Amino acid sequence: MSQQPLIEMKGISKSFVGNKVLDNVNFEVRAGEVHALLGENGAGKSTLMKILTGIYQRDEGEVLVKGEPVHFQSANDSEKKGIAVIHQELNIIPYLTVMENMFLGREIKYGKTGFINKKRMVQKTKEYLDQLGVEINPLAKAKELSVGQQQMVEIAKALSLNAEVIVMDEPTAALTDREIERLFNVVEKLREQGVGIVYISHRMEEIFKICDRISVLRDGEYIGTREVENVEYDEIISMLVGRELGTLFPERDTKVGQVRLKVENLSSDMFNDISFEVKEGEILGVAGLMGAGRSEIMQALFGYRDLENGKIYIDGQETKIKKPLDAIKAGIGFVTEDRKEEGLVLTMSVRENFTLTNLKDVSNQSIISGQKESQFVNSMISRFNVKTSGMEQEVKSLSGGNQQKIVIGKWLGINPKILILDEPTRGVDVGAKKEIYQIMNELTEQGVSIIMISSELPEVLGMSDRIMVIHEGQIGAELNRDEADQEKIMFAATGGE
Ligand SMILES: Nc1ncnc2c1ncn2[C@@H]1O[C@H](COP(=O)(O)OP(=O)(O)OP(=O)(O)O)[C@@H](O)[C@H]1O
Numbered sequence: 411m412s413q414q415p416l417i418e419m420k421g422i423s424k425s426f427v428g429n430k431v432l433d434n435v436n437f438e439v440r441a442g443e444v445h446a447l448l449g450e451n452g453a454g455k456s457t458l459m460k461i462l463t464g465i466y467q468r469d470e471g472e473v474l475v476k477g478e479p480v481h482f483q484s485a486n487d488s489e490k491k492g493i494a495v496i497h498q499e500l501n502i503i504p505y506l507t508v509m510e511n512m513f514l515g516r517e518i519k520y521g522k523t524g525f526i527n528k529k530r531m532v533q534k535t536k537e538y539l540d541q542l543g544v545e546i547n548p549l550a551k552a553k554e555l556s557v558g559q560q561q562m563v564e565i566a567k568a569l570s571l572n573a574e575v576i577v578m579d580e581p582t583a584a585l586t587d588r589e590i591e592r593l594f595n596v597v598e599k600l601r602e603q604g605v606g607i608v609y610i611s612h613r614m615e616e617i618f619k620i621c622d623r624i625s626v627l628r629d630g631e632y633i634g635t636r637e638v639e640n641v642e643y644d645e646i647i648s649m650l651v652g653r654e655l656g657t658l659f660p661e662r663d664t665k666v667g668q669v670r671l672k673v674e675n676l677s678s679d680m681f682n683d684i685s686f687e688v689k690e691g692e693i694l695g696v697a698g699l700m701g702a703g704r705s706e707i708m709q710a711l712f713g714y715r716d717l718e719n720g721k722i723y724i725d726g727q728e729t730k731i732k733k734p735l736d737a738i739k740a741g742i743g744f745v746t747e748d749r750k751e752e753g754l755v756l757t758m759s760v761r762e763n764f765t766l767t768n769l770k771d772v773s774n775q776s777i778i779s780g781q782k783e784s785q786f787v788n789s790m791i792s793r794f795n796v797k798t799s800g801m802e803q804e805v806k807s808l809s810g811g812n813q814q815k816i817v818i819g820k821w822l823g824i825n826p827k828i829l830i831l832d833e834p835t836r837g838v839d840v841g842a843k844k845e846i847y848q849i850m851n852e853l854t855e856q857g858v859s860i861i862m863i864s865s866e867l868p869e870v871l872g873m874s875d876r877i878m879v880i881h882e883g884q885i886g887a888e889l890n891r892d893e894a895d896q897e898k899i900m901f902a903a904t905g906g907e
């Protein structure tokens with residue numbers, strides 16, 4: 411390992427319209443290390459990496475690449491210096507194919523002719539995806555892929571750039587255990603090749619597993635750097651949050667009532683013969699591998715996709731749900747897994763996003779009341795602890811975890827009877843996770859029925875009253891809270907192999 415770090419960032423400061431989000435931050439990356447960059451939602455991690463890669467310009471400070479000062483004006487500049495990023499907000503263009511996304515702007519041509527060598531690009535795309543052990547058709551349109559698959563394409567793209575430094579901004583947020591394992595193998599290989607990796611994640615177990623050093627940011631300030639070997643979990647947490655956190659999963663005092671939702675024999679092209687119930691005040695956890703059909707079942711229940719067969723009963727009444735509006739009218743709320751596609755209107759403000767599904771509550775006789783609206787929005791901001799410069803901030807410029815809080819908050823305003831949460835804490839920091847769990851408990855105490863799809867087994871086990879495991883579009887197992895454990899869930903999720 412050479413002495414000279416690959417990357418040195420010194421005294422970096424950055425403000426957005428008077429709001430200082432990075433203050434005198436230091437960070438370095440050495441060859442052959444996996445360096446975790448940690449911090450709560452809104453701490454400034456993504457911003458620091460966007461400064462490194464030329465997407466944002468720093469106000470103060472220095473960036474050195476192998477000792478040489480640089481001023482990147484665009485991501486293109488930093489790519490040329492061997493720095494690749496897998497962004498937290500996926501950068502995939504939905505209407506292009508996987509291959510086109512991989513080679514956008516750097517197409518492989520036939521010699522000097524200038525004609526695009528499609529065959530070679532397809533082959534290369536396949537090679538990089540093979541390295542990750544995923545089977546994705548290079549010619550599939552990106553929009554046909556699941557979020558997890560899109561993430562894999564982004565990772566493959568970073569590999570294809572042969573970068574010396576790869577920034578991974580929450581790469582595993584949309585992946586299941588198997589894909590994460592594969593990604594870790596790739597990270598291991600890259601490390602052996604001397605690549606420096608910046609690894610951003612809110613999942614502590616990952617940090618301890620693959621990282622060599624950690625650096626912590628809090629509220630835009632640099633708190634410190636530690637060797638993972640010499641640091642305890644509790645020390646990291648207190649560096650992160652500046653206080654003791656206590657247990658992550660709050661005590662659940664479950665009192666379930668009548669059957670609230672009952673579905674019988676739901677079938678479509680993606681799943682078959684799904685029957686289950688959820689009671690008042692109950693949390694039903696839905697586990698399974700990516701692509702098992704969990705989200706699709708819930709989308710059908712919400713009227714986002716067609717059912718071939720099946721009946722839905724709410725409070726004993728058969729209810730026809732043909733479109734999302736029917737579901738909303740029947741008292742169902744749905745927090746989707748893909749906040750960018752379905753959950754939020756990114757170009758709108760925090761205020762507009764909160765009120766979008768809650769127009770009734772903020773209006774007097776169908777005219778929006780400014781006073782009611784700001785009361786409502788401010789109460790939501792404080793309830794969810796959203797880090798924002800004010801309710802007019804564009805949602806696009808909030809940190810990832812804060813966007814997620816808005817997606818959840820948005821649906822709570824309609825006072826749903828049944829709330830479907832698809833990966834509710836993806837990309838959310840530990841403090842905010844705990845807040846979301848507490849909110850889930852408060853809701854169930856008020857009688858709301860919650861269906862929670864989650865790929866994080868500790869979360870499924872920590873929060874569910876009952877667990878339904880989906881395997882290849884069918885129910886693989888139903889487990890009570892007391893009998894469930896990681897092994898049983900994984901066993902059922904993989905078809906009992
Ligand atoms: N383009 C922008 N305009 C205005 N404010 C911004 C912009 N980009 C980021 N911010 C603000 O900077 C702060 C840091 O955001 P950043 O995205 O870096 O956080 P993060 O540490 O990556 O959080 P998360 O874990 O939620 O992804 C936040 O308060 C955010 O609202």
Ligand SMILES: [Mg+2]
Nearest residue numbers: 455456498810
């Ligand atoms: Mg971020």
